[in-house]
Amino acid sequence: MRAVVMGSGSWGTAVAKVLADAGNDVVMWARRPELAEQINTGHVNGDYLPGIELPQSLRAVSSPKEALAGRELVVCAVPSQSLRDNLSQWLDDLPPDAILLSLAKGVEVSSGKRMSEVIAEVTEFPAEQIAVLSGPNLAREVAQGQPAATVIACADEDQAKRVQAAFATGYFRPYTNTDVVGCEIGGAAKNVIALACGVASGLGYGENTLATIITRGLAETIRLGVALGADITTLAGLAGVGDLVATCSSPLSRNRTFGARLGEGANLDQAQAATNGQVAEGVKSCRSVRALAQTHGVEMPLTEAVYLLCHEGMTVQDMVTNLLGRSTKPEVYGPV
Numbered sequence: 001m002r003a004v005v006m007g008s009g010s011w012g013t014a015v016a017k018v019l020a021d022a023g024n025d026v027v028m029w030a031r032r033p034e035l036a037e038q039i040n041t042g043h044v045n046g047d048y049l050p051g052i053e054l055p056q057s058l059r060a061v062s063s064p065k066e067a068l069a070g071r072e073l074v075v076c077a078v079p080s081q082s083l084r085d086n087l088s089q090w091l092d093d094l095p096p097d098a099i100l101l102s103l104a105k106g107v108e109v110s111s112g113k114r115m116s117e118v119i120a121e122v123t124e125f126p127a128e129q130i131a132v133l134s135g136p137n138l139a140r141e142v143a144q145g146q147p148a149a150t151v152i153a154c155a156d157e158d159q160a161k162r163v164q165a166a167f168a169t170g171y172f173r174p175y176t177n178t179d180v181v182g183c184e185i186g187g188a189a190k191n192v193i194a195l196a197c198g199v200a201s202g203l204g205y206g207e208n209t210l211a212t213i214i215t216r217g218l219a220e221t222i223r224l225g226v227a228l229g230a231d232i233t234t235l236a237g238l239a240g241v242g243d244l245v246a247t248c249s250s251p252l253s254r255n256r257t258f259g260a261r262l263g264e265g266a267n268l269d270q271a272q273a274a275t276n277g278q279v280a281e282g283v284k285s286c287r288s289v290r291a292l293a294q295t296h297g298v299e300m301p302l303t304e305a306v307y308l309l310c311h312e313g314m315t316v317q318d319m320v321t322n323l324l325g326r327s328t329k330p331e332v333y334g335p336v
């Protein structure tokens with residue numbers, strides 16, 4: 001396919017590499033001309049993936065118009081809170097028949113919308129031209145060519161298969177799914193839960209605590225997903241459990257790292273600095289995921305705790321005390 005990756009951060013760059021390795025004609029859009037120049041001449045993105053050699057065929061441009069011209073697949077690789085603004089700027093240059101593929105794992109704070117909903121609202125593209133990619137995909141590992149799998153979700157299965165074919169390489173295995181809601185909720189919620197895991201790690205807690213947060217994080221993610229119409233089996237898959245485990249366990253995760261710094265005693269500004277200018281989506285999405293849960297009458301205690309920590313000044317010690325002080329209940333309750 002003729003593909004463009006709109007955004008040259010860590011995941012956008014890794015995805016562009018996968019697409020190029022899979023034999024597609026790929027161009028990247030970098031908003032800073034100097035980064036485009038570095039990718040074109042040095043075949044490296046030193047800002048986000050230092051030490052990773054990019055394919056010679058991969059080129060970058062800083063003009064969105066030039067990047068989008070004639071592209072069949074438009075990969076949206078910008079943070080979830082800026083996607084609406086970015087899309088508005090690209091709107092006049094989007095090829096009308098292109099598939100728009102979202103990589104972002106978040107829920108828009110201003111509207112409570114998922115990324116595919118934001119894309120549909122801004123572009124007015126039909127659902128069969130909007131897809132999402134989500135799974136256990138830490139950018140650096142994928143860029144190194146380590147084996148991994150992912151999910152391409154689109155309401156139209158044939159379109160999902162087209163994108164799947166474009167992504168299949170010897171190290172990256174895409175599966176299809178028509179459950180867009182499940183994939184998006186899995187991706188957004190796991191960032192919040194990873195932040196909580198980071199806090200636990202920063203406080204010095206071990207594997208029992210981590211496993212407890214992952215498992216109870218999955219339970220609340222399933223409650224929200226099902227309330228929004230997701231298929232529970234999606235959340236048991238790569239875009240649910242898979243991504244939750246990878247992100248909650250890895251020191252490469254920006255969300256986990258952010259939480260770990262808080263657990264070690266850093267304030268919010270210091271924790272932000274530890275992500276090296278990269279986005280930790282859970283910090284903002286804890287607010288919108290919590291709001292979605294409230295709207296749908298779903299209990300999400302871990303998400304609530306992360307929200308209070310990041311936005312209401314709660315201390316990490318009070319976070320732990322409050323979570324463990326909640327009333328006791330059966331393991332399985334709610335709509336599932």
Ligand SMILES: NC(=O)C1=CN([C@@H]2O[C@H](COP(=O)(O)OP(=O)(O)OC[C@H]3O[C@@H](n4cnc5c(N)ncnc54)[C@H](OP(=O)(O)O)[C@@H]3O)[C@@H](O)[C@H]2O)C=CC1
Pocket residue numbers: 007008009010011012013030031032048077078079080082085086103104105106137138139140277278279281
């Ligand atoms: N990194 C990972 O391992 C994975 C990330 N994701 C998801 O992919 C999405 C993108 O993440 P990732 O590439 O890692 O993010 P980064 O923070 O690494 O990069 C963000 C990219 O977006 C660009 N950008 C364009 N417009 C804006 C804007 N208005 N505000 C901020 N940045 C802008 C940045 O440009 P500039 O460099 O000029 O700032 C940069 O190229 C996120 O939702 C993330 O959750 C999903 C799977 C894996």
Ligand SMILES: O=C(CO)COP(=O)(O)O
Pocket residue numbers: 105135136137138139191194243246247252253254255256279280281
């Ligand atoms: O989504 C990711 C892995 O699948 C990356 O997680 P972070 O954004 O926390 O680095």
